[in-house]
Amino acid sequence: MSSAFGALRRRLLTPPVSETTMEVRGFHVKNAEAKTRLEYIGEVFLRGYAYAVEAGSPAEAEELLETVPRDMRGFAYEGAGMGAAVYDSLPGHGGRLDGLLAGRGRDHDYMIYVGVGWAMARLPKFLWPDISATDPLLRWLALDGYGFHQAYFKTNAYVRTPEIQHPFRWNGGHNHYTLNAVDQGIGRALWFVGGTDPDVVTSLIRAYPERRHSDLYAGAGLACAYAGGVTEDELARFVEGAGEHRWALAQGSAFATEARVKAGTVIDHTHLAARVVCGTTAERASQVCRDTRPQALTGGASPAYETWRRDIAAELASLSLISKGADQ
Template identity: 65%
Template structure:
C-alpha cells in the first residue's frame, strides 16, 4: 500500500519546476524575494503531496504540522487542492472533510483556497459540492480559482486584462463570482510582480478601474501573508493604492487573521499589521475580522462575505492611516 501511495503522489503532484519564477516568466526583484516565492511554491506542493500520499487525513495533518511555521499555511493550501483531487479520483469527499476537522480546522481559510485550485484543474462534473461549505467562507474557493488562473494562465488573465472570462458555479451569485476571482487574481499579482510594489501596482493599473479595489484587496492579502517586503515598500504600496487603500488594508487584515487563527504569525505579520492596519498588533487586526464576521448568509445578491469585507475595511481604516505619513 505504501508503494501505491507513493505512486499516487508522483502521478498526481504537479512538477516543482512549474513554481519557479523563470518558468512562469514572473518579475524577479532580487534573490531574496525569488527564494521566498519559490519556497512558497515548494511548500504548496509539499502539502499537496502529503494530502494525496497519506493513509488518512489525520496523517496528512500530522505531516503538514511539520512544515516550518512561515510556510505552513501554503502547505495547507496545497493540501486542500490535493484532497479535492484525491476525492475526485476516488469518488468520495473524505479527504477534504477530514482535513477540515481537528488541527486542520484552524487552517480552513487556506484549505478552501486550495479547493479553488483543484476546481481550476478538474472538469466541472468532478467539482466538489460547494453548497455543503460555509456560505460565508466558500467565496475563498474562488480566490483560489482566480489565483490559479492568473498564476498559470498569466497571458490570458494578466497580460490581457480586458479579456472576458465568464464563470458560473453553484456557490452563489455569478455577478459576485467575478469579483471573488479578481481577489484571487490580485493575490497572484504579488507573485507575478515578484513582490515589487511598483511592478504590482503597475499590473493592477493595467486592469479596468472598476476592478482595482478587489485586485488591491487580493494583493494586500498576499503582501501581508507571503511578504518579502520591508516597511518602506509596504508604505509605497499603500501610496500606490490611493483611494483603494481601504481594500488593501482589508486584505492585509484578513491575512493577519488567517495567520493568527492558525498559529503561524511571524515577524512580517507584525510589520504588516502595524503599517497597513493603522498601527495595530496582529491580535488587534485579527480581532477586527473576528468581531465583524457575519453569523450566516441571507442569500441576497450581495453575499455576506462581501458585507464582511466592507465592514473590515471600514473598521481597519477608522484609525487614520494618514497619521503614519503614507497616505494623504
C-alpha cells in the first residue's frame, strides 16, 4: 500500500489532467467522439504516471496498472514509464524503472521506453536516466517520447514553426540519427494535434521540410494504429496522402500492432489499421516486426533500430506486391 509520502509525491509531481484537454492544448477537434477518446488517453497516461510515482514498490505500481481497462492499458504503462524515471531521479530513490520492466511491464516495454522520453523532456539533463544501461534497440523509443512531449506541450515551437528543427544530443549513441527519432515522436504527436483528422495531419506533415516527412509519417502511422479514433475510409485517405512515404506510415503502424499483440491488448481497430495501412493482417504485421528484429546491435553507420525500421517497411511493401500479384 502506498504511504502518506507516496500520496504527497503524487500530489506534487503529477501534472493536472487539464493539461491534456483539447481546449488547453489548442488542438484541432474533428468531432466529439475523437475529442473524447484523445482526452481519455491523456487522462489514462497521467493515471499511470501517478501510479508509478505514488506506489510503495514496482509490484504495487504493477497491480494498479493492471486495473486499467485492457484497451487503454498501454497508455497507462507509457505514463508509468515517465513516472518511474521521475521517481528514480529523486534523492534516495531508485529501481522503479528497472522493477517496472522486470514485471508485467516487460510486455509493454515499447510504451515504457516512450514514457522515459517524456521524463527526459521534463527533467534537467543531469537527472536523466542512464540511457546507456538500457536496451540498446528500444532506447531509441525514448527519443520518440521526447519528440512527442515537445510537439504536444510546445506546439508553437515544434509544430507551428515547422521550418525550425531543434537540436538534441544524448548519450545513447549515433547522435547524427537522434533528430530522426525525435521526428518520429513529433509525427506521433501530430495525430493528436490534428485531432485524428487525416487531412489535417497530412497538411501538418507537409508543412515540414521534405527530408523530415518519412520519419513524421512513421510516427503518425504508429499513432493512427495504436490510438485510433478514425474510420476505415479516413485511414485509406491517410495512406493515399502519404504518397511515397506510404511504407514509412505502414512501418509505424506495424510497430503499433506488434506493441498491442505483445501486450495482449489487441482491439478491433488494430485489425483495421493493419489491413488498411500495413496491407496485411495484424498477426502478420506483428510477425514481420519480430522476424526482422536485428540480433547484432553494434557497429554500422546507422543504429540497428533504423535498420529494423527499414526492413519492416521493405517487407511490408514486398508482401503487398505478392498479394497484388496473387489477385491478378
